[in-house]
Amino acid sequence: MNLELVGITKAFGQLVANDRVDLSVGAGEVHCLLGENGAGKTTLMNVLFGMVRADSGEIRVDGQPVRFADPGDALRKGIGMVHQHFMLVPVFSVAENIVLGFEPVRRFGFLDRRRAHKEIRHLSEQFGLDVDPDALVEDLPVGAQQRVEILKALVRDARMLILDEPTAVLTPQETEALFKIIRSLASSGRSVLFITHKLKEVLAIADRITVMRQGRVVGRTTPAESGEADLAAMMVGRDVELVVAKTPAEAGDPVLELHDLCVRDERGLTAVDHVSLTVRAGEIVALAGVQGNGQTELAEAVTGLRHVESGSVRLSGKDITNATPRHALRAGVANVPEDRQADGLVLSMSVADNLVLDVYDQPPYAKLGARDLARVRAGGEAKLKEFDIRASSVEDPVSSLSGGNQQKVVVARELSRPIKLLVASQPTRGLDVGSIEYVHRRMVAERDRGAAVLVVSSELDEVLALGDSVAVMYRGRIVGVVPPTTSREQIGLMMAGAAEAQPAAVAVPSGSGVPSRSGAPSGSGSEEQ
Template identity: 70%
Template sequence: MKLELCGIRKTFGRLVANDDVDLTVEKGEIHCLLGENGAGKSTLMNVLFGLLRPDSGEIRLDGEPVRFANPGEAVRRGIGMVHQHFMLVPVFTVAENIVLGFEPTRALGWFNRKKANADIVRLSQEFGLDVSPDAIVEDLPVGVQQRVEILKALYRDARLLILDEPTSVLTPQETLALFAVMRSLATSGRSILFITHKLKEVLAVADRITVMRLGRVVGTTTPETADEKELASMMVGRSVELVVQKAPASPRATVLELRGLVVEDDRGLRVVDGVDLDVHAGEIVAIAGVQGNGQTELAEAIAGLRPIAAGTVRLDGRDLSSASPRDAIRAGIAHVPEDRQTDGLVLALSVADNLVLDIYDLAPFARHGSRDLATVKSNAGEKLADFDIRASDAEVPVATLSGGNQQKVILARELSRPIKLLLASQPTRGLDVGSIEYVHERIVAERDKGVAVLIISSELDEVLALGDRIAVMYRGRFTGFCDPSTGREQIGLMMAGVLDESAALAAGAAEGADPASSVTLSRGSVHP
């Protein structure tokens, strides 16, 4: 199906979210929509999907002008959307999720499970989307859940598929599998609109690329004529350093020392399973791994937010194994939490209050239990300038800031007290290229000041760019330590748990390693 968006304009009050946007997706094309957060991509997709009504402009499907009052109408016209956060019922089976709302029925409205399963098997074979219709969704890995989402759209006969940041939850291998599916969908004549901010992926999979900035289309190009650097500067509007500039690390004394650390999750499962790690002053250790392999719990345990089942955490030789979050903060741990909006900020409070969230009761911000709001305010003024936080005023709720500026608020707060360890989980998740650059610079600057830095990231690019040493985590254990010159492919395999350090060494040295690793690869991609 061919999609044309002509002169779409959408304003919210004084703000122009989409300004005269033109976009054409040909039949059978994979079209990438690239832009920073706040560039207007989501607004445009919401207009297309019937969630918002444009102020002016026209949507045409196969040349025919259409108007959608709600997503239901868009679905009926063959538009399917796979959201970044899956819209699945976790306790339902794959089949139930896929047919939900469009269930095949027998007489008297009984659910015809047999037909549903058969339909799904047929669809999944047609496009190489391997799923089992009777599996319960919550038991499935994210990559498979995403396949279910795609099948859901195909079951509703989507001829234009919108994929919103689909790769953010996938391993490199799963991403490649997704790209293969996208190509087979395109070959079958379906059009794909792929929204992302990851430049490598755009170049790998797109037929054409449209870049948006500040609500406008900056330009349309193809992977053949553009490179990463060019795309990045189109997105940001200035030239961007894609490589983090840093001198070699000069590690000094051990700051953080983990020995035999065991941590359980909320259900009492061992998610960190006997981990040893040293982080030295003046070095960045980056932990790579697919989400959900224990990294979150590991970070929480170090920050005192989660009790330790066994083992020790030491900071500068001091035992913090049973420390409270406050103890950890006072001991000199700066923590940039993974979910900044839930754990890092109080969105309804002002920027100024958020900047003192963990030191609000200490001098000079308080005396004898009474807050000194003037100092809080002047502190905020300084931090806004120092960290280049774009806010109209320090008194506005932090919720009104963009993701990048919110993250800068957290960094500004955590880095403005004396610290020994900087613990940052997914420090640039969801941030735009410009903010990523800034956050990375700040992290490297802390390292150069002699702070020990521990980064946890599921973005391989970030791990490779920042880490002086890299640890790969899989199912609660470190499957390997390596340096950043290690190949992406090999780290990817370790992230999928199909290759541990010893195997990696063996693969380098021994003969016959190739067939072995390819076998494990295919096994890993089916049961990650």
């Protein structure tokens, strides 16, 4: 099948999720769509699969323009999709799941199990999709469940298979098995569109690569033409130069000291792997890296939101390892969470209430367990002015504000109490340029006031513009700490993990005093490997 997407544009309110995206996939091709979370990959696939209607643009199958009203339409045209979250019925058998909604029936509407089994066995032999048709889905490991999903698409005669982040849930061995299947699918003339943000996988499996960033296609290449560093640079972008006005940092005493920190993710896998890092008063350390390399988990461990397996977190010399979030907060840690709507705000509540979400029980906003609503309101109004939050009233629900103003509410709240350390994760994601500049300025001001600032960002521009030093994370480790004057190519290489192999390439700044785990042995951070 030849599939072409031409000029697909889709906006959600002010956010343009897809901006004139072109993409073509030929028969027998494995095409990788590479991009960070929020780059617009999922929206594009939802458009293709008939779940979201594009504002403009065209989908062509073998040269013919088509319109998909729903996923059923797409299926009938031979496009199958394996979602990141499997859509299987756990208590049904593999065969039952595969034929669900597409049941071969005998006369009188009886399910033709024999035919279903035969077809499944035939397909699984052809493509090496090893599953037992009689097993219950809930008993299968994740990799096998994924094979069931693929079979589901194949039984429906899909000529083109979309795999959305298929390796996110797989072990390395399962990933290898999946790649074999993908190759056999391609050699049978089927097309595979592989969505991911993992560079190594792209290079291992792709025939052609399309890179998306902020809703646009920013590059088309092949594994032969590009290496990991190129892809990383493309993903995080180099088209916008961000300038943040700031004076050189005057770093003081260490405020945040991470020592040999180990943290696991939701799946119990090691996300932060023996990391040591120091952030001093009056400096901004930017934690760079392609998303999913442990930055989020590290920030959560510092703010008390994630359990620390081993190692320690110290704040101004005091141990706050595995402190409760409230304890960390009261000790002077401010937290601008990565997903403001999920973790930073209560959308249904008013702007004023959201501005006191972490100090609602403290004077002057409360006394003896009773809230002082007049003070909450007055304080809210003062902050609207101070932080230039555009809201018609502090009583409005915070959901009525734009993304930029919502983020300002979070920032205003976090910076409105005395803090020693500011942890900001993706602080400007999804914001317009004006809000980005404002948030950056406030963070620099906080630094100049003497706070230590740890910024987690996957935007290379932001990292270089904001950081007084840049720590690069790859696979849960800090591969190096470099000054922000380091070249993009160098940092791109480090983000791809290259620096691990060639530690000589990692320059360690003398001024920042940030010890790194696996960089040159400059500080206290590089003990046992």
